[in-house]
Amino acid sequence: MRTEGSCSSTCLGLASYYIPEGSNLTYINYLFNQQSSEIQKYSPNLKNIDVILTNTRINVPFTCECLNGVFLGHTFSYTIIHGDTYTSIANVVYSNLTTEDWVTRVNSYPPTDIPVNAKINVTVNCSCGVRQVSKKYGLFLTYPLRKGENLSGIAAENGVPVDVLQKYNPGSNFSDGHGLVFVPARG
Structure with missing residues (x-):
């Protein structure tokens, strides 16, 4: 039996890593x-790969792919x-690019008994964009919101118009201090 998934594309994604x-x-x-x-x-x-500042963000590229034919992630x-x-x-470790619930769901070890040296899966959601919103952006940051951030600040920091950022993230509360949003970027 064949079922239709809700995604099919693969693209380059970026993780905004705090x-x-x-x-x-x-x-x-x-x-x-x-x-590096x-x-x-x-x-x-990131001007010098030998010097990185903690409590700042860097963008880490990764393949954003259709997982299980259901959602985009890596x-x-x-x-x-x-x-x-x-x-x-x-x-x-992954600076809120995923959640405890998500890590628990994609691994077989119970949360109270994870063996040292075990390999686990850490799944991060991503986006390849929505052509109906804009065709200008082909690259998206998976951006974990932090306390003190807001829509206009994130838009300004990333050079994206506020209305475009909102259209890519309908229903998101940018001032919430937690959760993920997808920020359009150019490669």
Whole structure:
């Protein structure tokens, strides 16, 4: 029996990664299976790959693909270290690019018994755009909202008109301080 999914495209996606304390580019390369030079290409604020500022954002490229014929996303592989929980992986390690609930759903280990050195899946949602909104943008940031951010600030920071940002994210509360929005970008 064949069923129709709700997606079929693949595109380049970007993760707006908020760099937590203690991170370095080698670690970020590992998390996203990406080279520093590729990250630097999409992160205009990253002038020197040997110096990254914590508590800032960089854009990390990844393949945005149709998963299970149902939604656009990418699944990264992560190896558990001592002290990891699904909450810490979602909120700290992957800087809210996913949720604890999502990490729990895509893995077979119970949240209270994740073995050290186990490989788990970390799925991040993404977007390839909506042609009805605009054909100008072919690249989208998966952007985790943070406390203190708002629609006009995110639009200005990313050079996107407010109305376009709203059209790509109907129903999103940009001042909520949590959740994901998709920010149009140019490659």
